Amino acid sequence: MTPIQQLKQTALRLSQLGALITFALMPLWLKWPNAPHPFSGEYVLGFVLVVPIVWTVGWWVIAGMPGLKQHFQHTSHLVWLVVLVLFCGWAVLSQSWAYMQIDYPGLAQSRALQYALSAAFMLVMASAGPSRKWLLVILVGSMLVHGLIGTAQVIQQGSIGLSALGEFNLDPAESGVSVVVADGTRLLRAYGLLPHPNMLASILLVGLLMASNWALTTKYRSLAVAILCIGLWALLVTFSRSAWLGLALGIGIITILRWRTALKRWWLIVPLGLTSLVFLAAYHPYVLARAGTGQEQLETHSIGERTLFLFVASEAIRAYPVTGVGAGNFTWFASYYIFENSEYRIAGDNVHNIYLTIAAELGLVGLALFGTILLAGIYIAIRQLQANETQIALVACLLALLLIGLFDHYNVTLLWGNAMLFGLLGLAIRPFPAKQVAAVQGQSAP
Template sequence: FAYVRAHYQVYPLRFIAGALVAGGLIQATIALGQTIMQHDLGLRLFGESPLSPTTAGVAKIDTVNGKLIRAYGTFPHPNVLGAYLVTALLSAYYVFVRYAERSRVAGLVLIGILVFGLISTYSRLSIAMWAASSAFFLVYCIVARREPTTGEMRIRLRSQAILLGCTLIGLFIGVFTTNAVLFSRIQPGALEETVSLRAQYNQVGAAAWLEAPVLGVGIGNIIPYFEQRYDSYDYPAWVFQPPHNLYVLIAAETGTVGLVVFIALLGLVALRCIVGLRQHRGSDSVISVVLFVSFLVLAFFDHYFWTLQQGRLLWWLVIGLCCASPLVTTFPRASNK
């Protein structure tokens, strides 16, 4: 967060977006390889987890042909990979719309790889947020009237956005009409089990907060609390997980004090976003805001922004972008004249 905010003028959004896209392409390629091979690719040196349909603890989907592993990339869980690929995709949209006039085909191919990498995670929420955030970003690029460019440039940006939107719609329809496994993941039966389990985790978090409402049970102590509370039930180890709601988890581990501070921080970031949109209503500001809102929604349904290093890095990267962008647009560099 501090580095991104302090060095935004040295490493502007196009540089950061390009790095995210490059990393996303690597992760998407690994994810597709894992999906095709149905086991890990032996990339232990890069943090890849041991994967196979028979390995305990690996995220799998039951199909008529047996168990299908969800792609991990080199991340600790498919949902975290999904969040990263959503970030990479939105970054790719920004690069494509602003800078890919002479390499449209290559840009669309790379975006397609990222999309199929995201699909291979079978992360329902990440895929839903990708669809929603893509729609918002593209509609903004097409209808916005205050993009800080010339008339000719504005027409080019809109044509790029329309081309990208048509491609994404085709990909979205094609994937959902041909991928029976993905379609089965959004059926009521599959959703009911997930919602029920996550509701139980959130109830444990609420109980922990009620026992220590001011300062919480301590950072990192929710799992020991969970194990102690249900010690007599003889549950398998994988059952003991944090609440799948970032805000409930923060309240449980840091109490009301920590939750109020966290919400105040989000409020300050939101104000920065509003300043950025008012001062510079361009795709540079919008991409950071869309990522921020997407992460706020994802945080209602998972815990990795708090509990996993990769999730924390993603979270603070986006917060840093949101806080840095308004400063750059509101306080430009002084002239040497």
């Protein structure tokens, strides 16, 4: 092996290591302290997560961009790649017509950079990403660590002393802290080390689906049961309704696609069912409150605000159907729209829907490009379902996250969520070696 080849091999390993570190850091809300513009907290470069993403992409480039050529050999891959570049280019162009381009040009610049970083990360994952087995370890490990942190916060009903790792000051009595209210009692939801329980829920959901798929075949049955019960309990105490729906969809997909194996492990239903029953027994008033069966003011207010921003998003699309209001500019458009057209005096917020977010900020052109990226990626991933058991879990995770996207926004508005969605999609797209595909197909043949 020549020195150049050794350098490229080392660079590839460093890139794959960076990818695993990136996934491991996603559940942490780490920003550069006291950093100047453009590295301050309100911009994408203010997040520490940028470093491992740039590391991953940089070393992949030094390695000679291995795996890139394979995307030019298949029509579906080529469509996905071309549309990905066009989407990022459209986001960059939106700076020229952004709603706040004069007063706050950094809004569009930051969001466009976020899309570019996430897209580059996805391309690396789709070309020469890390081993899917190591990804399983990272995602399940993150679920356990951050799930236990979130569970401890619910038990403590407050922070547990991890401020050095970015834990927020959590007091259920304070306004702005996410709680569930039942009969006048405020119950703190699990946060982990993120600024909202729904964000933690998505991390737990991905880990739980990966663990569920692994549990169907592993010989470590007791360990599998313990991991699944811990993950399920942690997800439940986030009280994230969208994540609960995502879990149901993901488990359904895994069960259907692996029904023969699932039948052999039917007994897994028992410990997971008992975990759910214990949760319902302990928190049933709060579950009913989240289900909307009561008239709790907090839940009614939350639903009202979400409905308001859904309407404002539709108005943004109606006013700017082709271009949108510019990447990262919807919250400011919402603020002005609400102030000028209603009696409400509330600050603008993101619309809790990733598809409406893209349409409102990048217009129907941006939505078409974004949708094509997702559809082409899912199509490629589904065609490879038989190549590897972990591929089924990845597809289940992706479809669950896309379902959650109907109710939340962080997979397109925040770097960690964007990188997680795009990174998982990239890994699901990555082709398997022809020998491995042939071997698996041979094993499944009658």
